Amino acid sequence: MPSSMSEADLFKTLLKKKPEAQMPQVAQKPQVPLRREAVKPVPPAQPAEIYEKKEPVIEKPQVKPVDIEPVAESIKNLTASVNLMYGLIKTVIVPVLVLILIVGIAILVKSSK
Numbered sequence: 001m002p003s004s005m006s007e008a009d010l011f012k013t014l015l016k017k018k019p020e021a022q023m024p025q026v027a028q029k030p031q032v033p034l035r036r037e038a039v040k041p042v043p044p045a046q047p048a049e050i051y052e053k054k055e056p057v058i059e060k061p062q063v064k065p066v067d068i069e070p071v072a073e074s075i076k077n078l079t080a081s082v083n084l085m086y087g088l089i090k091t092v093i094v095p096v097l098v099l100i101l102i103v104g105i106a107i108l109v110k111s112s113k
Helices: 007-016 069-112
Strands: none
Touching: none
16 A cells, blocks of 8 residues: 555545454354253251259359458558658648748739839
8 A cells, every 4th residue: 555545545545454253253062952851859957955044053163251450551551651642742742832832923023013
């Protein structure tokens, strides 16, 4: 085909030389008649075995009685420590913080004049 052909001429030429559509050949298997076998009946389900429900036997282990005396002593010591800290905060730390606050306010007022 010369390169000087127009698109229309090229299209017409292709239409004239259109190859015949070939159908794809699928390999066909010879059909074998299906045999139908007799359906075997399914045997009925056997009844489930019935068991007697037995409660599990749980033996409780022997528990030694707890000695409460050391626990009570620890609670008393803890209470004494908490009371000591509360007294220290009330008598020493709070007045010191209030004094620092007053001094700080006084310095701010003096420096603003």
